Amino acid sequence: xxxxxxxxxxxxxxxxxxxxxxxxxxxxxxxxxxxxxxxxxxxxxxxxxxxxxxxxxxxxxxxxxxxxxxxxxxxxxxxxxxxxxxxxxxxxxxxxxxxxxxxxxxxxxxxxxxxxxxxxxxxxxxxxxxxxxxxxxxxxxxxxxxxxxxxxxxxxxxxxxxxxxxxxxxxxxxxxxxxxxxxxxxxxxxxxxxxxxxxxxxxxxxxxxxxxxxxxxxxxxxxxxxxxxxxxxxxxxxxxxxxxxxxxxxxxxxxxxxxxxxxxxxxxxxxxxxxxxxxxxxxxxxxxxxxxxxxxxxxxxxxxxxxxxxxxxxxxxxxxxxxxxxxxxxxxxxxxxxxxxxxxxxxxxxxxxxxxxxxxxxxxxxxxxxxxxxxxxxxxxxxxxxx
Ligand code: NAD
Ligand code: ZN
Ligand code: ZN
Numbered sequence: 461x462x463x464x465x466x467x468x469x470x471x472x473x474x475x476x477x478x479x480x481x482x483x484x485x486x487x488x489x490x491x492x493x494x495x496x497x498x499x500x501x502x503x504x505x506x507x508x509x510x511x512x513x514x515x516x517x518x519x520x521x522x523x524x525x526x527x528x529x530x531x532x533x534x535x536x537x538x539x540x541x542x543x544x545x546x547x548x549x550x551x552x553x554x555x556x557x558x559x560x561x562x563x564x565x566x567x568x569x570x571x572x573x574x575x576x577x578x579x580x581x582x583x584x585x586x587x588x589x590x591x592x593x594x595x596x597x598x599x600x601x602x603x604x605x606x607x608x609x610x611x612x613x614x615x616x617x618x619x620x621x622x623x624x625x626x627x628x629x630x631x632x633x634x635x636x637x638x639x640x641x642x643x644x645x646x647x648x649x650x651x652x653x654x655x656x657x658x659x660x661x662x663x664x665x666x667x668x669x670x671x672x673x674x675x676x677x678x679x680x681x682x683x684x685x686x687x688x689x690x691x692x693x694x695x696x697x698x699x700x701x702x703x704x705x706x707x708x709x710x711x712x713x714x715x716x717x718x719x720x721x722x723x724x725x726x727x728x729x730x731x732x733x734x735x736x737x738x739x740x741x742x743x744x745x746x747x748x749x750x751x752x753x754x755x756x757x758x759x760x761x762x763x764x765x766x767x768x769x770x771x772x773x774x775x776x777x778x779x780x781x782x783x784x785x786x787x788x789x790x791x792x793x794x795x796x797x798x799x800x801x802x803x804x805x806x807x808x809x810x811x812x813x814x815x816x817x818x819x820x821x822x823x824x825x826x827x828x829x830x831x832x833x834x835x836x837x838x839x840x841x842x843x844x845x846x847x
Contacts, residue, residue, distance in 0.1 A: 462847065463517040463600035464826035469507035470834075472827045477517060480596060480604035482530050488608040489528035490542060494621040495598050495823070496521040497833050497843045498629060499655050499723070500768050504589070505830050508724060508744065509770055511573060511590040518826075520546035520586040521628040522598025523621060526612075535609045542612035544605055545795035546629045548584040548595060551610030562792035567607065568593045577771070582792060599826055601847040613799045616807070622814035623806055625844065626660070631813050632798035634660025634721070637766035638668050640789040641717035648672040648710055650756065651692070652749035653721035654682035656816045656842045657766060661719050662690035663811060674709060676702055676749075678727070681839040689815050697728055706756045714758035722749035723767025730775075737774055744771030754780050754788075765790035816842040823847040 465475045480489055498521050503509050523543040526536050536542065548568075549561035556564050564583035568574060571581035573591050584606075587597020596603060605612055615624050634657050641649055649665040651658050654677035665673045675686035676695045683694040695705045706715060724745035726734075734746035753763050754777050763786055781788065805811050818841040821829050829843040 461601035462823055463596070464519060464823065464845075466504060466512050466516045466518055467514045470505060470831075472505065472518065472830045474824050474826055475515065477515075477600070479602050482528055483604065484606060485530045485532035486607050486609060487530040488526050488533055488536055488605050488612070490522070490524040490544060490603050490605055490612070491527045492522050492524040492598055492601060492603060492847050494523055494625045495519050495600075495845050495847070496625060497599070497826070497829055497845070499657060500588070501830070502834055503724060503768060503770065505834060506725065509589050509591070510577075513590060516587070516589075516594070517596035517600050518587045519597035519599030520588055521625065521630070522586075522603060523625050523628060527602070530608065533608045536612060536614065541615045543615060543624045543627045543799070544586070544598065544603070545611045545613070545627075545632075545799060546585055547792055547795055548586065548593065548606055549610055549796055550607050556610070559794060559797045560791075561794045561796040570594060585792070599823065599845060601823070611796060613803065619806070620814075622817060622844070623812060624803075626656075626813040626816070627795075627799050627802060629793065629795060630656045630816070631660050631802055632795045633657050633766055633793040634662075635664040635667075635798055635802060636791070636793045637661040637719045637721060637764050638664035638670075640764035641665065641719065641762050643668045643670050643717070645669055646671050647716040648674065649717050649719065650674045650676065650706060650715035650753070651719045651721055652676045652753055653723075653767060654679070654686045654694075655721065658719075658721035659685060659690060659816055659841075660813070661721050661766065662686055662692045665719075666691060667805070667810065674706065674715065679836055682836075682841070685841065702752050703756050710758070714756050714761065716758055717762040717764060718753035718757045720750045720753050720763065720765045720767045724769045726750075734774070743774040745769045745773050747773040747776065751775065751777055754786065757786055759784045760786070762787045762789060766793070768792075817844055819843045821845050
C-alpha cells in the first residue's frame, strides 16, 4: 500500500509499504478515507522528536472503514465507518478508567524508552516515534488500530468525513485546552497560536461560557479566521508587545486563563536565543509563547498548555507561577473522553469542524502538503489527504 513515510528532517516520501495485519485479537484494520496533517507532525518533520526511524509511517488524524476485525472485538464489524483517536488506550488500566486515555499504562510497548526521558511513559500514539510505541500511522491506505473497542468511534449515517475527521485530534484537543481553564461566566481567555488547534480552542472557550477570547498569532489570515469564524479579538505579536496589549485589553489584570496552542517551535522576540540553545542541545524546545502566557495571566489564573513540548526548556518563569498562585494544566488530549459529546455538538449544529479545511490533496502529494503547511503558504490552515 501507499503511505507517507518519514525519512529525516524535511524529508517525507510516499513509499510502497506492506499492508498492516491483525496482530492482536482486539485489533481492527481500517481502510482510510480521509487523513490530515497536524501541527504535531511538523515537530517530526522538523526533526525535534527523538526516536524516529527512516521509513516510519506518519499520521495520527485519520478515519475510514473497518475492513478486518480481530477475534475479540465486540463493538465493531466489517463495513463500519469510524474515526480513530490519536492516543492508543487499553480502556482498562487505572488511567483509562479515570478517563485519562493519553496516559494509558498499557499501550506503549516501548515504555522503557519513554521512562528514561520522562520518568514514566505516556500512551502510545499512532505515527509518533518509537518513544511513543513505534505504531504505523494513518497517512496511508490502511492502518492497524489496537484496542478497537476502546478507541474508534462509529459514525452515524449522513455525517461526512469533513465533519467527523477532526474528532480524531484537533477538536478534542482545542476543547480540552478550554476545559482545563475551568471557565467561569465573564472570563476572558487568551489563546496563543491561531493554527487549527488554536481555532478549536477559541470556539470551545466560547462554547464553555467565556465572555471574551483574545487570540495571538502573526499570520493575518489566521488572525482573520480567529475573528471571523471564532469571534475572537486579536493581537499580532509582530506588531505590538503582547503583554502590554493584553494588559490594556483587560484593565491591567491579565486574562483569567491563558492557552498555549503553539508548543515547542514558537517564534517571536526570544527566537534567536532559544534557537541557538536548541541547536547546541542546551534546550530541546522554544517556550516563547509559554513564557508569555505565564507572565500575562492574572494572579491566581490558569495556564493551559496544549501545544506539544518534547523535552527540556530554559528560562522558565517558575517564580511568577509560584508567587502568583498560578495553576498549570496540560496533556496530550484524552481524545476518547471527548469524542461522543463533541459528536453530539456537531449533530446539534453547534459547530461544524470542517471550517478549518483549506486544502485537499491526494496522499501522493503528502510531501508538498507538509512543505506548504510548514511554511503557511497559500493561506494554508489544514490539509486533508485522501488515499
Ligand atoms: P500550527 O503550526 O498550524 O499552528 C501554530 C501557530 O502558532 C502558528 O499559526 C504560528 O504562527 C503560531 N505561533 C508561533 N509562535 C507564536 C508565538 N510566539 N505567539 C503566538 N503564536 C505563535 O499547528 P497546530 O496544528 O495548530 O498545532 C499547534 C500545537 O498544538 C502544536 O504544538 C501541536 O503539536 C499541538 N497539538 C497538541 C495536541 C495535544 O493533544 N495536546 C494535539 C494536537 C496538536
Ligand atoms: Zn495531531
Ligand atoms: Zn489504559
